[in-house]
Amino acid sequence: MKLSEAIKLGSMTGPMLKGRLWDEEGGTGSCALGAAMKAVGQERNYYLNGLLKQFGWWWIEETRVSCPVCHTTTPLVDGITYSNTVRNMIPHINNYHNVTREWIADWVATIEPVEMEQQVATTTANNQREEVSVNG
Numbered sequence: 539m540k541l542s543e544a545i546k547l548g549s550m551t552g553p554m555l556k557g558r559l560w561d562e563e564g565g566t567g568s569c570a571l572g573a574a575m576k577a578v579g580q581e582r583n584y585y586l587n588g589l590l591k592q593f594g595w596w597w598i599e600e601t602r603v604s605c606p607v608c609h610t611t612t613p614l615v616d617g618i619t620y621s622n623t624v625r626n627m628i629p630h631i632n633n634y635h636n637v638t639r640e641w642i643a644d645w646v647a648t649i650e651p652v653e654m655e656q657q658v659a660t661t662t663a664n665n666q667r668e669e670v671s672v673n674g
């Protein structure tokens with residue numbers, strides 16, 4: 539699943555939170571990255587970086603961008619200025635700009651790589667070849 543798709547899927551499970559990944563009081567809310575984690579079955583106490591690698595979303599740690607809303611390259615998150623990776627920009631947009639998580643997901647879709655889909659297509663093609671050889 540693409541990160542943009544996961545954000546949209548997870549966003550349907552509860553309201554948007556700003557400044558927190560989860561609702562610590564047990565509610566269903568989440569921020570954009572929290573929504574993506576929910577979409578892949580993670581509820582709480584997850585190790586975010588490990589999951590980013592597991593689901594092929596590590597590119598957000600390596601891709602640098604300017605904010606699509608205020609155009610900063612030094613995003614503020616929780617009062618601290620961070621480097622301009624997508625990983626840092628998502629919570630910046632989530633917390634400081636008046637946009638929905640779906641809007642953030644649409645922005646992510648404009649910058650995310652397509653390698654994952656190509657890998658799936660290649661794997662499917664290989665499986666089909668194997669099936670043909672097994673059947674033949």
Ligand SMILES: [Zn+2]
Binds near residue numbers: 605608609634635
């Ligand atoms: Zn901004």
